[in-house]
Amino acid sequence: MTSVAEAPPGSSVESRLLADPAGTRLDVHLTQHGRLPAADLTQVIGMARDAGLTGRGGAGFPLWRKLAAVAATNRPAVVIANGAEGEPASGKDKALLAYAPNLVLDGLQLVAAGARSAVLYVPASAHPALARLLDQRRSAGLDRVPVRLVAAPDAFVAGEESAVASAVAGQGAVPADKLVRITDAGTLVQNVETLAHLAMIARYGPGWFRAAGTYDEPGTFLATVSGAVASPGVVEAGYGVALGDLIAAAGGATAPLAAVLVGGYHGAWVPADPRLPVSRAALTPYGGSPGAGVIMALPVGACGLVETARIAGYLAEQSAGQCGPCVNGLPRLASTLSDLAARRARPGLPAEVERLARLVTGRGACRHPDGTARLIHSAMRAFHADATAHLAGQCLAERSHR
Amino acid sequence: MSHAETTRIGRGQEPASRRLHVDWTACDGRGLCAELLPELLTEDDWGFPVARGDMTVPPALEPAARQAVDRCPALALRLVSERPAPASS
Amino acid sequence: MTDALWYFARGSGVVSLVLLTVVVALGIGARSGRTAFGLPRFAVNLLHRNAALLAVVFLAGHVVSLLFDPYAQLRVFDLVLPFAGNYRPVWQGLGTLAFDLLLAIVITSLLRKRLGARVWRIVHWLAYLCWPVALLHGLGTGSDNGTVWLWTISALCTLLVVAAVGWRLAPSFSRFPERARRHINPRLLPAPTPALTQPGTPSQPGTPPQPGTPPQPGTPPPAHFGARASAQPGSYEEVR
Numbered sequence: 001m002t003s004v005a006e007a008p009p010g011s012s013v014e015s016r017l018l019a020d021p022a023g024t025r026l027d028v029h030l031t032q033h034g035r036l037p038a039a040d041l042t043q044v045i046g047m048a049r050d051a052g053l054t055g056r057g058g059a060g061f062p063l064w065r066k067l068a069a070v071a072a073t074n075r076p077a078v079v080i081a082n083g084a085e086g087e088p089a090s091g092k093d094k095a096l097l098a099y100a101p102n103l104v105l106d107g108l109q110l111v112a113a114g115a116r117s118a119v120l121y122v123p124a125s126a127h128p129a130l131a132r133l134l135d136q137r138r139s140a141g142l143d144r145v146p147v148r149l150v151a152a153p154d155a156f157v158a159g160e161e162s163a164v165a166s167a168v169a170g171q172g173a174v175p176a177d178k179l180v181r182i183t184d185a186g187t188l189v190q191n192v193e194t195l196a197h198l199a200m201i202a203r204y205g206p207g208w209f210r211a212a213g214t215y216d217e218p219g220t221f222l223a224t225v226s227g228a229v230a231s232p233g234v235v236e237a238g239y240g241v242a243l244g245d246l247i248a249a250a251g252g253a254t255a256p257l258a259a260v261l262v263g264g265y266h267g268a269w270v271p272a273d274p275r276l277p278v279s280r281a282a283l284t285p286y287g288g289s290p291g292a293g294v295i296m297a298l299p300v301g302a303c304g305l306v307e308t309a310r311i312a313g314y315l316a317e318q319s320a321g322q323c324g325p326c327v328n329g330l331p332r333l334a335s336t337l338s339d340l341a342a343r344r345a346r347p348g349l350p351a352e353v354e355r356l357a358r359l360v361t362g363r364g365a366c367r368h369p370d371g372t373a374r375l376i377h378s379a380m381r382a383f384h385a386d387a388t389a390h391l392a393g394q395c396l397a398e399r400s401h402r
Numbered sequence: 403m404s405h406a407e408t409t410r411i412g413r414g415q416e417p418a419s420r421r422l423h424v425d426w427t428a429c430d431g432r433g434l435c436a437e438l439l440p441e442l443l444t445e446d447d448w449g450f451p452v453a454r455g456d457m458t459v460p461p462a463l464e465p466a467a468r469q470a471v472d473r474c475p476a477l478a479l480r481l482v483s484e485r486p487a488p489a490s491s
Numbered sequence: 492m493t494d495a496l497w498y499f500a501r502g503s504g505v506v507s508l509v510l511l512t513v514v515v516a517l518g519i520g521a522r523s524g525r526t527a528f529g530l531p532r533f534a535v536n537l538l539h540r541n542a543a544l545l546a547v548v549f550l551a552g553h554v555v556s557l558l559f560d561p562y563a564q565l566r567v568f569d570l571v572l573p574f575a576g577n578y579r580p581v582w583q584g585l586g587t588l589a590f591d592l593l594l595a596i597v598i599t600s601l602l603r604k605r606l607g608a609r610v611w612r613i614v615h616w617l618a619y620l621c622w623p624v625a626l627l628h629g630l631g632t633g634s635d636n637g638t639v640w641l642w643t644i645s646a647l648c649t650l651l652v653v654a655a656v657g658w659r660l661a662p663s664f665s666r667f668p669e670r671a672r673r674h675i676n677p678r679l680l681p682a683p684t685p686a687l688t689q690p691g692t693p694s695q696p697g698t699p700p701q702p703g704t705p706p707q708p709g710t711p712p713p714a715h716f717g718a719r720a721s722a723q724p725g726s727y728e729e730v731r
Contacts, residue, residue, distance in 0.1 A: 155678040163679070172680040177425040179480065321676040323426035324450040328671050332447070359446055365427045428608060431670070432524045437532050448670045449524065473533050475521075477608040 010212040011240030011277060013249045016220050017196050018236050021099030024133045026140060029102035035142070036106045037202055041071055041113045044198070051206035052218040053198060057082060057159065057191030058266065058292040060280060063198065066190070067111060069183035076186070079112040079145075080168055081105075083122035083192040084152035084159030087264045088314070089294045092222035093192050095234040097126055100196060101133055105147065107195025110202055111188060112145040119168050122192075124151040156265070156318035160366045161189045163320070174320045175366035191292075193222055212238035217279050221290060225250035227297035228257060239290065240282070244274025246295055255299035258397065259382050263291030265311050266371025268378035269304060272297070287378045303397040305386050308379035309334065309341035315372045326369045329360035337376060345391045354380060419484045422457045422467060428478035435479050438470040439463065458484070496560045503553040504586075505644060508629050510546035511593075512648040515622050517542060519655040524666050540600070547597055550590060582632035589625035592617050622652060 022028035039047070049064035070077050081104060085093040097104060105120070112118035120130065127149050137143045150168050152158050158173040165187045167173035176182075182189065197219060201209045210218040217239035223246050226232040230251025237246055243260060247253055257272035268288030270276060280289045298304055316330035333356040340349050357376045360369035380387060389396045422435075422442065431450040436443040441463055443451045459467045459481065471479045517539035520527050527535050557565045565583075569575060571591065574584030599606055599614040630645055658664055 151681075153679055153681075155676065157676075158679060167679075167681065170681065172675055174675055174679050175427075177427050179423055179425065179482065319676060320679055321674050324429055324431050324448060324670070324673060325426065325446060327673050328448040328450075329446075331671070359452065363424075363426060363450070363452070365425070430673075431667070432532070433666070434524075434533050434536065449667045469533075473536060475536070475608075477604065 008214045008238075008240055010210075010218075010238040011214060011242070011279075013235060013237045013241060013245050014212055014220055015236045016200060016212070017096060017100050017103060017193070017222065018234070022102060023099055024101055024129055026102060026133065026136050026142075029100075033103075033106075033199075033203055036109060036199065039110060039113065039202060041067065041111075044110050044113060044202075045071070047201050047206055048198060051197075051201045051209040053194065053201060053209070054217070054219075055191055056193035056197070056221055056292065058264070060289060060291075063111075063190065063194055066183050066188060069181070070186055070188045073184060073186040077112075077115045078165070078168070078187040079108065079115045079118040080150075080164055080187070080189045081108045081118070081120045081122075081192050081195050082152075082159055082161075082164050082189050083120065083126070084164065084173075085123075085292075086152075086154065086156040086158045086318075087266075087292060087294060088156075089226055089261075089264055089296050090224045090292050092224045092234045092293055094123075094126070095224075096193055096196060096222060097122060097130065101130060102137070103196035103199045104192045105134070105137060105143065106199035106202070107190075107192075107197070108147060109143055109145055110198050111190060111195065115145055118145050118147050119150050120147050120192075121150045121152050121164055121168060123154060127151065156315065157320050157366060157368055160368070162366065164189045174322060175364075175368070177365050214238075214240040214277075214279055214281070216281060221293050223278070223290075223293040223295050225295045225297070227261075227295075228254045228299035228302075229297050230254055237278070240277040240279040242274060243270075243272075243276045243278055243295070246278060247274070247297060250295075253297055253299070255301070257297050258300045258302065259298045259304055261294070261296040261298065261307075261375075262286075263288050264294035265315055266367070266375060267291050267294060268374060269298075269308070269382035270378075271382070287374055287381075301397055303341065303386060303395055304379060304383040305337070305341040305390060306397075308376060308383070309338040312337050312372060312376060315368070315375075319368060320366070323364040323369075325360050325363035329356060329363075329369060330372055332356055333360065333372065333376065337379075340387060340390055343390045343393050343395065345393060349391065350380060350387045420459045420464065420467070420481050421484050422453075422459060422470075423480040423482045424451060425478045425480070428476045430476040430478070432475050434473050434475065435470040438473065439466055442467070443470075496556045497562065500553055500556040500560060503549045503556065504629060505641070507546050507549040507553055508625055508648060509644065510542055510549060511622055511625055512651055514539060514543045514546055515618060515652050516655040518618065519659045522659070523664055543597065543600075547593065550593065554590065579632050582628060585624050585628035586632060589621050589628055592621035592624065596621065619656075 020032065022032060045064045045067045048067060049062070053063045054060045055063060055066075083093045083097055083104070085091070108118050108120065122130065131149060134143065134147055134149070138146070152164075152167065153173050155173065157163055157175060158167065160175045162176040162178070162182050163173040165182055166176060197209070212218065212220045220236050220238050223235045223237060224233070225235055225246055229247055233250060235246055235249040237249070243262075259269045260272050261267055262270050262278065262283060268283065268286050270283065270286045270288060276282060278290050278295070283289050298307060312330070312334040316334040319326045319330055321327055333353070336349065336353050336356060339346070340353060353376060357373035361373045362370060364370070386396045422439075429450060431445075431448060433445060433449055436445045436451050442454055442457065442459065444454055446452045464481075467481050471481050517535060521532070521536045521539045524532060526532055530538070554565075554570060558567070569583070569587060571587070573587035573591070574580050595614055596618055599611050603611045626645060626648065629641070662668060
């Protein structure tokens, strides 16, 4: 496990995908990175494995294993670049598609090698610019596999893997039961950032990729830093980067911080320790992971329970509405947490919050209930003292502020 | 679905253990499964089934589990052979 | 011999109606997910199924005996095609219709696993059409119409079904009245017309961020803690 005291050398703020971004200017992109080297699917799987590239959409599953599973089905693959980013605290996919869309499209061509067509699944607002770029790339002979744009609804679960597959098939963006794995059905859904990294690996090699990050978690990732920071935005850094370095890169904290939400609305609250490495290894003890790179800084004086209750209310509204435990459990969970946050105290309130969070876990077609429960469990740990004070009608955050 | 229901032999030639799978997009919380398999399932605050343990079906309970699968009004329950942790995004 | 056929046809018809009535009531009982008469849910469910299969047996007897009955002059295609019969075509046609509906319901139920729950459920709703059609057929076509015993049986059957349907529609029908209905969140459904004409608002392509500062996404994520600033004394705005 990575020590808190010393981060590995590759774990620092470092722009790769977002270094001198070419935007939608194809000529600038080609001057910077050159044309994509030709590679068949076996070579792509090999380089993804050697680089240790994992999915940047949140779950962090190794790309090469998904590619191999889809290839093993021996049928024409459905290849989808996922830029839905329904998470309100995340802006990195949107930034990537604005500043380095050619890297995403290069990566999509790599994983779509041998497929008949590929799909770019992004919010409709991004379509006009991307449609123009796709035309240019096709005229320039860059895209051998034709790419189709599909509109991603602006909703939290619209980016979930099986929801993406459903939306691309022309149905609603609703998650499906996971008895048959989506990769076993010949569908590859990859986050756009993962594809952009792959495009870089194809040009500069797995060794170059591994120079950033840690041995177990190589490469850089895009973080969206928001909350009590001077200039909220997207920052790129190697895995294992110190939390303080990420916050400094976003202009620094505007106030002393009480806690930081890492990994997004399905993530976990961690102590605002500037030395804490942002890596799976270092965040696991807090029940978290870098996820899709969301970093939200909570200032001292803001109540973490109130903030978590607000997020829980949002997540309850965002249920796809299919699964009974989610449809019923998340609103009850959110309202129970709201009671605690608003100091409508009753005996056993924190225990009831924990019980409901456990009750919904693992009981849905997708991980939406699990992620919501994870956030709430972490809040109950991180703000345990606050919860006790709330039961007595007090708020520590408020008091510390006075 | 036939491939999901075929028994896979695990390492060491032990018969693959079986597990109940709920398709939550189909489950309507009618309560038949919890009634037929009280050893494995109970009901939550809204009548939807909750696993008491990890949904692994001991051989002795396989007939009851099959009946529960057969009787589910929403066809939401399946008996599947154990498989490695599922891949996700 | 022909008289025996005729009596058997009438008798099995009435028994079928009574059984179908019980089947409808048990079906509604099974749908409620409640235990009834001290029976567990799955037993109510099985009873519903077995009573339905028994009704099919009696109905088969009813139909076959009429095929061989010289008065009814039922032809094989009258079993499938309603309202084409020689004997009281409308009333007999209702019987054919009910028979066809019941066959559809039973066959889809037996093939439920292959067809899927959705198709099965939709066809199963036809039970609410099948039962009154069968009742009308019994009241109108038979040589027993107008007899007190047939009217009594029909009235009792109607009472049972009306009571069951009334219960079905009552708010207290569900075991969990507070349970929220499952339906797809409308924001996930495909947009009717893709909003392809919204220039301006998204990212500004081609304008890279200033070097030295962290790149800003087109629309920066909201600073959440400021959103409720006015309401919360400990908010981020004030801290700053």
